[in-house]
Amino acid sequence: MSQQPRRRLPENYMVIWVDENMDMTNKDCHNTLAQLRGVVNQVIPYTTAEECVQQLNENPEEISFVISSGALGQHMVP
Numbered sequence: 590m591s592q593q594p595r596r597r598l599p600e601n602y603m604v605i606w607v608d609e610n611m612d613m614t615n616k617d618c619h620n621t622l623a624q625l626r627g628v629v630n631q632v633i634p635y636t637t638a639e640e641c642v643q644q645l646n647e648n649p650e651e652i653s654f655v656i657s658s659g660a661l662g663q664h665m666v667p
Contacts, residue, residue, distance in 0.1 A: 603631045603651045607641040607665070608658045629654075638665045 604625055611634055612618055625632045635641045638661055645653055657665055 601651055602629055603633065603648065603653045604629045604656065605633050605635060605641050605644055605653055606656045607635045607638060607661060608656075609636055609661050610658070611636050641665065 606622070606625070613634070622632060622634065633644060635644070638657075641655060641657075642665070645655075655665070
């Protein structure tokens with residue numbers, strides 16, 4: 590079965606990846622960011638919920654997707 594080419598999302602989409610344990614020196618972390626950027630132009634990594642919320646508040650016109658981990662996600666979305 591052949592794979593269809595990935596479609597890029599329009600420019601006004603943003604992915605925010607927030608993870609308290611994100612290690613930007615980790616190869617897997619870089620690989621994940623590269624894969625996300627292959628689909629979406631704007632991928633922003635953060636390590637705190639506060640940074641993420643600030644980004645969302647500063648860019649209300651952009652459609653944003655938030656990827657979060659475990660307890661941090663529960664803190665952001667009660």
